[in-house]
Amino acid sequence: MWMLEIPPFAPFFIGALLAAVTRGTLRNMIMVAIPIISALHLGLVPEGVHVQFDFLNYQLTPYRADKLSLMFGYVFHIAALIAIIYSLHIRDTLQQVAAMMYAGSGLGAVFAGDLLTLFVFWEFLAFTSVFLIWARRTRRSYVAGMRYLIIQVLSGVILLVGALFYAAENSTLEFGYIGLDGVSGWLIFIAFGIKCAFPMAHNWLTDAYPEATVTGTVFLSAFTTKVAVYALARGYPGTELLVYIGAAMTCFPIFFAVIENDLRRVLAYSLINQVGFMVVGVGIGTALAINGAVSHAFNDVIFKGLLFMSMGAVLHMTGRINGSDLGGLYKTMPKTTVLCIVGAASISAFPLFSGFVSKSMVMSAALENGFDWIWLMLLFASAGVFHHAGIKIPYFAFFAHDSGIRVSDPPINMLFAMLIAASLCVAIGIYPAALYSLLPYDTGYNPYDASHVLAQTQLLFFSALAFVWLNLSGKYPPELCSTNLDVDWIYRRVAPNVLQKIFSFIWKTDRALRLAFLVKFDLFLAFLAQRNEGISALLSRTYPVGSMVMWVAVILGVYLFLSFIH
Amino acid sequence: MGNEKKHLFEHPKNVKRLLHFLYGGCALLFVLDFVIHRHVIHQWENLWGFYPIYGFVGCVVLVRVATWMRTFLMRAENYYDFEGQESESRDSEGKEDIHEQHKGKYSKNNNANNVGNHNVDA
Numbered sequence: 001m002w003m004l005e006i007p008p009f010a011p012f013f014i015g016a017l018l019a020a021v022t023r024g025t026l027r028n029m030i031m032v033a034i035p036i037i038s039a040l041h042l043g044l045v046p047e048g049v050h051v052q053f054d055f056l057n058y059q060l061t062p063y064r065a066d067k068l069s070l071m072f073g074y075v076f077h078i079a080a081l082i083a084i085i086y087s088l089h090i091r092d093t094l095q096q097v098a099a100m101m102y103a104g105s106g107l108g109a110v111f112a113g114d115l116l117t118l119f120v121f122w123e124f125l126a127f128t129s130v131f132l133i134w135a136r137r138t139r140r141s142y143v144a145g146m147r148y149l150i151i152q153v154l155s156g157v158i159l160l161v162g163a164l165f166y167a168a169e170n171s172t173l174e175f176g177y178i179g180l181d182g183v184s185g186w187l188i189f190i191a192f193g194i195k196c197a198f199p200m201a202h203n204w205l206t207d208a209y210p211e212a213t214v215t216g217t218v219f220l221s222a223f224t225t226k227v228a229v230y231a232l233a234r235g236y237p238g239t240e241l242l243v244y245i246g247a248a249m250t251c252f253p254i255f256f257a258v259i260e261n262d263l264r265r266v267l268a269y270s271l272i273n274q275v276g277f278m279v280v281g282v283g284i285g286t287a288l289a290i291n292g293a294v295s296h297a298f299n300d301v302i303f304k305g306l307l308f309m310s311m312g313a314v315l316h317m318t319g320r321i322n323g324s325d326l327g328g329l330y331k332t333m334p335k336t337t338v339l340c341i342v343g344a345a346s347i348s349a350f351p352l353f354s355g356f357v358s359k360s361m362v363m364s365a366a367l368e369n370g371f372d373w374i375w376l377m378l379l380f381a382s383a384g385v386f387h388h389a390g391i392k393i394p395y396f397a398f399f400a401h402d403s404g405i406r407v408s409d410p411p412i413n414m415l416f417a418m419l420i421a422a423s424l425c426v427a428i429g430i431y432p433a434a435l436y437s438l439l440p441y442d443t444g445y446n447p448y449d450a451s452h453v454l455a456q457t458q459l460l461f462f463s464a465l466a467f468v469w470l471n472l473s474g475k476y477p478p479e480l481c482s483t484n485l486d487v488d489w490i491y492r493r494v495a496p497n498v499l500q501k502i503f504s505f506i507w508k509t510d511r512a513l514r515l516a517f518l519v520k521f522d523l524f525l526a527f528l529a530q531r532n533e534g535i536s537a538l539l540s541r542t543y544p545v546g547s548m549v550m551w552v553a554v555i556l557g558v559y560l561f562l563s564f565i566h
Numbered sequence: 567m568g569n570e571k572k573h574l575f576e577h578p579k580n581v582k583r584l585l586h587f588l589y590g591g592c593a594l595l596f597v598l599d600f601v602i603h604r605h606v607i608h609q610w611e612n613l614w615g616f617y618p619i620y621g622f623v624g625c626v627v628l629v630r631v632a633t634w635m636r637t638f639l640m641r642a643e644n645y646y647d648f649e650g651q652e653s654e655s656r657d658s659e660g661k662e663d664i665h666e667q668h669k670g671k672y673s674k675n676n677n678a679n680n681v682g683n684h685n686v687d688a
Contacts, residue, residue: 140647258632259639331573367608375608383624399575451604455611458595459621465592466625468585477633483645484636492646 005050007063007111008073009121011038012080012104019096031084031096035103039077042070049113058173061113067440068294072110072230074438075298076103078424079222079305086309086417087215098131099219106223110230114173115163115188118231122159122195125224126152132216133208141211147488148208151201152224155194162187178235189236196228196279197272199248203488205272206256210264210321214312217264221271221308222301229278229297238285243366246283247374249276250381256486257388261322261479263311263397267304270347270389273381274300280378281362284369287441292361295435299354299428303346306421307393310340313410313418314397320405323392323479328402335409337398339418346425348390348460349382354425356456357432357447364445382456383463390460391467396479592618 015034019027047070051063065073080103090096105124112118126149133145165184167173178185194201209220236242250273257269274296281293313336314329315321330337342353349355359382366375409415428435432447470476575581596618606612 254628255632255635258629259636261643330575372608372610376610379620380624380628383621384628387625387628449605450602451606454595454598454602454604455617458599458617461588461592461595462618462621463625464588466622466629468588470626470629475633476629477636480640481643482636482640483643484639485641486639 005063006041007051007108008038008042008077009104009108009111011041012100012107016097016100016104019100020093027096028088031100032081032088034100035077035081035084039074039081042073042077045070052113055116058116058167059114060116060173061175062108062117063111064113065111067438068230068234069110071294071298071438071440072226073107075226075301076106076110076223079103079219079301082302082305082309082417082421083215083218083222085420086218086312086414088413089411090215092135094131095135095213095216098128098135099216101128102132102219102223106227109227113175115159115166115175116173118175119156119160119163122191122227123153123156125227126156129220129224132219133212135216136211136213138211144208144211147492148204151194151204155191158187158194159191162189162191175234177237180236180239180241189239192228192231192235193245195224196232197225197249197275198245198279199252200487202249202253202272203486206253206265206268206486207488209268209271210262214316218305218308218312221267221304225271225275226297226301229275229282229293232279233282233290233293237282237290239283242279242283243371243374244283246276246279246281247377247381249273249279251276251377251384254381254384254388256484257384258392259477259484261324261481263321263323263326263393264308264315266323266388266393267307267311270385271300271304273385273389274304274347276381277359277362277378280366280374284362284365284371286365286369288361288368288443288445289365291436291439291441291443291445292358292363292365295358295439296355296362298435298438299346299358299425302421302424302428303343303354306339306343306418306425307347307389309414309418309421310336310343311393311397313414316414317407317410318405322481323396323400324481326397326403326405327400328398329405329407330398331402332406333398333409335415336418337394339415339422340394340398342422342425344390344394346429348386349456350429350460351448351453351456352426352429354428354435356429357435360447360452360456361445379459383459386460386463387467391464 011034015030018030022030045065047066049061049064052059052061054060083099083103087095087099102125105121105128108121109118109125112121130145130149130152133141133148135141162184163173165182165187166178169182169184178188180186180189194204197205205225209217212220232242253269253272253276257266257273260266260269278293278297278300281289281291281296283289311321313333314326317333318326318329320326346353346355349359363375363378363382366378436445467476575584596615599615599618604611610616
């Protein structure tokens, strides 16, 4: 059947083309229809290789579907649909075309069966998503987008080099298990790690996402990091190093999130924290852990999207996003408040919400496989994520002190998109079997046993109690207008300063050396002239070259004159 | 705002109710620890009130450490906005700025880049 051979990115690229040439309602209809049609089509696609051809002696597989890629394919369709509905009010061709291309690239990457195709879509992801940042059209977003693009392209280049090494080592480009042996394994690992926001390489995310447009951030939060998680799950399952990297990712961002003022940046930090749980799951590598990682990625796309949408709605309506400027919005934005709280409950993994049914798998897997300390870190991160994303976000935006801002709920399309996401969060939380049936492995896991529900509820209630106690006793750090230094300080401040100092030192030394040489040279000439002066008086003095040229000209002129009058 | 209707949490009674609900919930969950027999994987889970205490202490530590981190991580909001411009004493300027904001000397923020950034504490 020829229909099978249409890879899922194709409808989105066609949609981008159509969005570029249409306007108004027609464009909106096309943009909503594309993910729906494409999702229906994907629902019919069986597992297996669907497109394959030979290229320069290598077999390329641009379209391969299995349980792992299909899972990401489904959630990318859901995310694209929700984000498109969320941005229906926008009249900005640049953003709409870029968003369609970006969603298509994400799909292309997860269905790529070889490393070269993966590389192509890897770079496409970077080049299409950066326009969602630049579309804000401020100087700040422009420079943040530049930094984002440089780092993303760097990741792509490393991936390409790694893929070439891989081809040389294994004489195939097939994208399967790679593992950390050989140069290629490490290079590809680093490339994935940059996109996955590994510690120290994470700053592009917290730097750029909050600078994107209101709707752009919703798209951004769904695709790039999840493609990286997918790539790790395929190439590096069971790599123990990932367990430690992931645990670090769950813990360090929450400290930054607590003191961050820009609420969308708080969410960006918590995005790293959630990706950390997935990375731990991939690192453990058992069936339960991989299931946990993949289902958590699925849920995270939806609840993190919901949180970004609710904060986007706040930014859209008030023009502000700093916690210090906001507060008391529940009075006039009640619907957004409720939807935001659903997202907050989901990310905090409250029982009956989606985060609970997926995060618990990773935690259980960590315990069962003897990663005790990692488990403690994950538990700490779970309490922390509730603290900064579950309480801080809704509290400082919608409650806290009254900012006096009175704006209504956002446009109906934004509310509707949030409602879809919130419904999915609750539906998955109540009926996880539907989600579990899509997972790569069948583990018969049941999240709702009494001890587990009790443990998680205890953890969350007492975290809330800690928040209340700290807040009432005035020990909670107030929201302050500030910039918090992170790793980006190294390349935004230290490196430029150091380079500037080095270069100014080089120029200075260079000038001093030249000057010293010239002085010495002059002295040397004077010395020679002095020596010669004794021999022949007039001509050997240190006359400048110019005067000599002048005298030559004079002599020639006299010669000419003489030849005329001759 | 005088003629605005009173909202849910403007009644101190409602705030109190919410807090009492939380306190009650915490107490109940703590007691349930002794009632419900949990099957544990790890020995720490057997410890008396492990999850509640871990959650509470974890959050307090998190917030205290994060607050402490502010002492060396925090800079003025426009710290990076000097990018590409020449200014010798950027760092010291930035620090001064934020400290004065803390003392409340500055009543307005001097950031032109951020949309609608002014104190709206009405």
